[in-house]
Amino acid sequence: MIEHIVFYSLSTVVLVAAVCVVTMRNTVHSSLFLGLSLAGVAGLFAALGADFLFAAQVMVYVSGIAVLIMFSVMLLGRASDLHLRQVNEQWMAAVLICTVSSAGLLKIARAYCGTLAPSAPTPDTRAIGRLFMGEWLLPFELASLVLTAALLGAVFFSRSEASR
Amino acid sequence: MTLAHYLTVASLLFLIGVFGALTRRNIIGILMSIELMFNAANINLAAFERFLHPEGVAGATLALFIMTVAAAEVVVGLALLLAIYRNTDTAYVEDYNLLKG
Numbered sequence: 058m059i060e061h062i063v064f065y066s067l068s069t070v071v072l073v074a075a076v077c078v079v080t081m082r083n084t085v086h087s088s089l090f091l092g093l094s095l096a097g098v099a100g101l102f103a104a105l106g107a108d109f110l111f112a113a114q115v116m117v118y119v120s121g122i123a124v125l126i127m128f129s130v131m132l133l134g135r136a137s138d139l140h141l142r143q144v145n146e147q148w149m150a151a152v153l154i155c156t157v158s159s160a161g162l163l164k165i166a167r168a169y170c171g172t173l174a175p176s177a178p179t180p181d182t183r184a185i186g187r188l189f190m191g192e193w194l195l196p197f198e199l200a201s202l203v204l205t206a207a208l209l210g211a212v213f214f215s216r217s218e219a220s221r
Numbered sequence: 222m223t224l225a226h227y228l229t230v231a232s233l234l235f236l237i238g239v240f241g242a243l244t245r246r247n248i249i250g251i252l253m254s255i256e257l258m259f260n261a262a263n264i265n266l267a268a269f270e271r272f273l274h275p276e277g278v279a280g281a282t283l284a285l286f287i288m289t290v291a292a293a294e295v296v297v298g299l300a301l302l303l304a305i306y307r308n309t310d311t312a313y314v315e316d317y318n319l320l321k322g
Contacts, residue, residue, distance in 0.1 A: 060222055061222065064222055064226060068226075068230040071230065071234060072230065072233055072234065072237070075234055075237040075238070075257050076237055078237075078241065078250075078253055078254070078257065079237055079238075079240055079241030079244070079245065079250070079254055079257075084247055084249060084250060087250060087253060088249070088253065091253045091256065091257075094234075094257065094260075095256070095260060098234075098260045098263070098264060101227070101230070101264055101267075102263075102264075102267055105227070105264075105267045105268055105271045106271055107267045107270070107271070107280075107281050107284075109281060109285075110263070110267055110281045110284055110285065113285055113288055114263075114288070117288050117292055118256075118260070118288070118291075121292060122256060122291070122292060122295050125295060125296070125299060126249060126252065126253060126256075126295070126299070129249060129299045129302065129303065130249055132303065133249065133302070133303070133306055133312045134312075138247075138312075141246075142246070143245060143246055143247055143250065144244045144245065144246065145244055145245075145246050145315070147243065147244065148243075148244045150243075151239075151240050151243035151244045152240070154239070154243065155236045155237075155239055155240050158236060158239070159232065159233070159236050162228075162232035162235070162236070163229060163232060165228070165232075166225045166228035166229045166232060167225060168225075169223065169224040169225045169228060169272075170223055170225045171223060172223050172224035172225070172272050172273070173222075173223055173272075174222070174271055174272055174275070175272075175275055176275055178271060178275070179275075181278045181281055184277075184278040185278050185281055185282055185285070188278060188279075188282055189282070193282060196286065200286060200289045200290075203289065203290065203293050204289065204292070204293055206293070207292070207293035207294075207296045207297050208296070210296075210297045210300065211296045211297055211299075211300040212300075213300075214297070214300040214301050214303070214304045215300040215303050215304065217307070
């Protein structure tokens with residue numbers, strides 16, 4: 058019973074906040090709702106028993122990416138933006154595309170209607186660490202290389218033209 | 222709770238992200254919608270691991286790699302965006318037509 062309450066309240070938070078992200082006229086508000094939606098996804102990870110994923114979601118997404126996006130919204134924003142329409146003319150076509158794809162996606166989801174969790178979730182942080190340091194060592198090191206490249210790229214692109 | 226519940230939430234989140242990426246005029250709005258889509262994929266990975274393969278951790282590990290790449294993408298994307306904004310003085314994608322000549 059408690060599992061149902063947790064799942065339905067978390068998914069309501071996630072979906073309502075996501076709708077607010079794509080429909081809000083004020084970009085600052087929609088970036089705040091993005092943070093709420095990402096926190097709700099972290100809660101869904103916790104409900105799924107993925108403890109390390111929950112921690113990573115809170116640390117990387119909620120406190121990293123959402124804050125970074127909020128910073129750029131405030132750097133790039135103008136007061137005149139609040140009076141402009143934030144949605145382009147093709148929104149009818151986008152609704153149509155989403156309706157058609159939702160039919161297909163929900164049909165796939167319906168195929169797993171009777172799949173229940175086989176056992177209670179176990180902590181998986183230790184197993185993830187072993188996998189990263191053993192079998193998946195090369196992808197793990199490549200991920201750190203990607204992060205270093207992203208850091209250098211961000212510094213390079215955000216310098217002003219004059220100092221380059 | 223069955224797997225179908227989690228898959229439904231994830232697909233709805235993904236479709237909201239697709240809708241945002243197709244319709245937002247502000248380029249940061251498009252980036253935010255892309256983040257929503259990444260999260261939908263991560264929910265799917267975690268749910269498949271929990272319900273179909275509870276003995277391994279491959280789903281969570283792949284989701285962690287997705288998070289890494291998403292973080293790198295956001296950092297580089299926002300830096301590029303600041304550079305474009307400095308040159309064109311607008312954040313609306315329909316004004317980004319420098320390559321039109």
